[in-house]
Amino acid sequence: MSSAQSVIGSDKISARPASVAHLFLSRVEATPNAEAYRFPVPVDEHAADSTPGAEQWRSLTWAQTAVRVRNVAAGLMALGVRAEDRVAIASSTRVEWIIADLGNMCAGSATTTVYPSTNADETAFILANSASRALFAENAAQLAKVVAQHDQLPELAQVILFDAPAERPAVDGLEILTLAELEERGAGYLKEHPDAVDRAVAALDPEQLATLIYTSGTTGRPKGVRLVHDCWAYEGVAQQESGLLRSEDVQFMWLPLSHVFGKTLISGQIATGHVMAVDGRVDRIIHNLPVIRPTLMASAPRIFEKVYNGIAGRARAEGGAKYKIFLWAAQVAREYARTTQASRVATGRESAPFALKLQHAVADKLVYAKIRAAFGGRLRGSVSGSAALTPEIGYFFLGAGVPILEGYGLTETSAGSTVNRAEDVRIGTCGPPLPGTEVRIAEDGEILLRGPGVMRGYHDLPEQTAEVLEPDGWFHTGDIGELDKDGYVRITDRKKDMxxxxxxxxxxxxxxxxxxxxxxxxxxxxxxxxxxxxxxxxxxxxxxxxxxxxxxxxxxxxxxxxxxxxxxxxxxxxxxxxxxxxxxxxxxxxxxxxxxxxxxxxxxxxxxxxxxxxxxxxxxxxxxxxxxxxxxxxxxx
Structure with a gap:
């Protein structure tokens, strides 16, 4: 490797289990009756007080989740799925996605993630390239992609539907069943083999393949990123130890779980045992926030930009004094955030001139309190990733009391590599490394990462793997950046985009x-x-x-x-x-x-x-x- 700056971060982290499956079973044993997941379901249309489209939120405890996960795992075994067989999931974000993924891991099989927006041709490529043995499909639309391309998928034997159509197509060589039917089959399998799931989990090796996530890329066919069980177990423990996630949190999960950003947060949630409210419908985010009242959520920067533009647009539409008040409050928020951040970095505590504090207090009553209420009123932080956050947007929300915790990572690093902490947000940076991750800057400015979260290679692409992964474990990110004296990472651009x-x-x-x-x-x-x-x-x-x-x-x-x-x-x-x-x-x-x-x-x-x-x-x-x-x-x- 070419010479580089000194290493920031540490390869030291607490001992961790062999897999998230181990972590999950330990969580169930520790807090069986605690709430694990919330999810929306339609109100019974036959109820006397129901209205069209009405929904209610239901919950699963960890023990209830475990029953379903064990049944899914055993059901896969009954279908003939074995260790490291690939089982794909093509679905939007919903609680069944998580149950299917955990079922895969507890069966010893590996999850292949497929975005529900992926077209039939690319879906077929991913399923074929990964040699996926079975597929969890959200609905008839996802099933149709497979039916149309089934002649290209000789390995695919089963499709398990979350939402079954009224009529299921008959396809030679392809068994189509529902998730409920799979769980029922699994329950029967466990009666005959009661220790099957426990034995499968006990047999998991940290270096065994857990997930294939195909990079969406900007050109050409996507590459399958091989993430092993240790990647996810590490992410869970690191997110917990960093304080990013806390046991008392209520997290709103709407990110695509097919993307590594959403997927990694499942590991952290299991490690801490906090509540996760799951609903991937983007058009319901604004509606859901005051209902869920999350303490934590994660998002892509584009969502914050749209929220800011929406706030500014509404103020402009109201015109006159209200728009002038908003513009003034936005400027105060940014100035206050910059000032307090600078003092925190320099002295370790936040301070601001009295006049600015007074302006901020007035702006808080007039503007910021309403913004926080729109987010549910108790959001302590919102993790941002997958693209760069515009600093001016970050300063605005930080000054308004909705801190955006920008982080950094790639599919190839199981997402979480660095992240800002709520107690020391530094806008314009991606925070310091998570425990156990090391960062260094190469001579040409490229950011290099090393740690348990780094992939073990691209699927069946040894030459492309060698281009980015050094023998000693350093991964070449392709991003240009720098480190400050406190180890905070700043991204300046994509190497290939400059x-x-x-x-x-x-x-x-x-x-x-x-x-x-x-x-x-x-x-x-x-x-x-x-x-x-x-x-x-x-x-x-x-x-x-x-x-x-x-x-x-x-x-x-x-x-x-x-x-x-x-x-x-x-x-x-x-x-x-x-x-x-x-x-x-x-x-x-x-x-x-x-x-x-x-x-x-x-x-x-x-x-x-x-x-x-x-x-x-x-x-x-x-x-x-x-x-x-x-x-x-x-x-x-």
């Missing part, structure tokens, strides 16, 4: 994009372009929920989003923010031209990954004509 202009100047696009998001409340996504060009341009999509009310307020008669963004008034509006951005950039970073896109970027068109990262090559190809037009007539020498 580009050089034709004038020889390097540009970190995420830095520019983040600054624009901080000043423009109308933006949804922005992509900065300029590789090999003599100036930078941008493709910009707007947040429909914010720009449409603005357009109506200004009297624009155009009815659709595409018509609104094409209006000269909207171009002038965004141009003002671009000019403001350019005033804070180096000359070679400035945006000379921009194009407003006729629709937002999305997963369905392949422009965003399921974790909401922009697939830059895809977007540039889709809007190649717009890019060409922005550079038309320019001197590209």
């Amino acid at each position: 580009f050089k202009t034709s004038g020889g100047k390097y540009v970190a696009p995420s830095e520019v994009e983040g600054k624009f998001k901080a000043i423009c409340p109308f933006v949804s996504n922005i992509l900065v372009i300029g590789n090999g060009r003599n100036f930078c341009t941008a493709l910009i999509s707007l947040d429909e929920t914010v720009i449409m009310p603005w357009a109506a307020e200004k009297g624009l008669t155009a009815g659709t989003y595409a018509e609104v963004v094409a209006a000269p008034e909207v171009h002038t509006l965004i141009e003002g923010f671009v000019k403001k951005l350019n005033g804070d950039l180096q000359r070679w970073q400035t945006i000379k031209k921009f194009t407003l896109l006729p629709r937002d970027l999305d997963i369905e068109h392949g422009e965003l990954t399921p974790s909401l990262k922009i697939k830059r090559p895809v977007v540039e190809r889709t809007y190649a004509d717009a890019v060409t037009e922005m550079y038309a007539g320019a001197n590209e020498a």
Whole structure:
């Protein structure tokens, strides 16, 4: 390995069990009657007081969860699933996902995760590449993908449905049953083999394959990341020891569990034994928050950006004094957060000038208290990951009493590698390493990670594994960053995303994009372009929920989003923010031209990954004509 800075972090961590399956059974034994999971279910439509679409939240204790998990594990054994056989899950986030995953681990089989948004072709690739033996499918839509591609899946023998259609298709060589039927089959198997699950768990080895998570990637076929049982056992213990998760927490889980960020938090929850409320419907987040009243939740930065834009948009719509109060309160929040953070770093305690404290107290009564109430009123922290958080957004929420705990990790590191702690949040950083993880910076600025959470390789791709994983365990992340004196990690850009202009100047696009998001409340996504060009341009999509009310307020008669963004008034509006951005950039970073896109970027068109990262090559190809037009007539020498 090339020389690097000194190592930050430690390889020391408390002893841990061989697997999360061991951790789970220990948790059940320790707190059998404590609440484990909450989940929404439809109210009985025949009840006298029911209304269409009404829901209620139900709970499972750890003991009740264990009964279902054991039955699932035994049911898989009854189907012929054996140790390290792959069993896939294609479903949105719901309690059955967790039960199926824990059942897999307790049976000794390995979970292959599949995003429910994955198309039939890529679903077939993942199932075939992983040689998945069975599949937990959420509903008829997920089943249809498998039926359409079954001739390419010779290993797949069973599909277990969470929500069964009225009629099940008949497919040669494919048994289709429901989760309830699998659990019933498992209960029968346990009557004949009462110690089957305990023996399977006892036989688990820490280095045995537990999960294959396929990286969504930005180009080409996804790679299967091999995460062993020790990866997840480590994550559970590390999250507990770091204080990130606490036994008294109520955590709201809506993140996709097919993504490593959501998956790793299951391990931490089992380690601490706190309550997890599970509902992956993104359109229900705002509704669920005051119902669940979480103390902790995790999210991608895009959600916080949308929440901020929504708050700002509503204040603008109310106009007059209320909008001025919001703008003042937002500025006070940022100044207060910066000031108290600086004093905490310098002296170990928070302090601020009396006048600022007074302003903050007034703003709290007028604005911040309402924001906290919208999050349920008792949120002590919200973990952010999967992409960079815009610092201005982070300072705003920290000053408003909703601290965002930015963390860092990759699929290849079981997600959790570094994270800010609630008692010492440092906006603009991803926090210090979790216990047991080491960080170092290579000579070219690349962040390297080592620890039990690091993958054991890419599935059946030894050459690609060797490119990123050193023999001594150091993993090359592909991210550029730095460490401060206290060991806090700061990400500056993706190594592969940085580009050089034709004038020889390097540009970190995420830095520019983040600054624009901080000043423009109308933006949804922005992509900065300029590789090999003599100036930078941008493709910009707007947040429909914010720009449409603005357009109506200004009297624009155009009815659709595409018509609104094409209006000269909207171009002038965004141009003002671009000019403001350019005033804070180096000359070679400035945006000379921009194009407003006729629709937002999305997963369905392949422009965003399921974790909401922009697939830059895809977007540039889709809007190649717009890019060409922005550079038309320019001197590209």
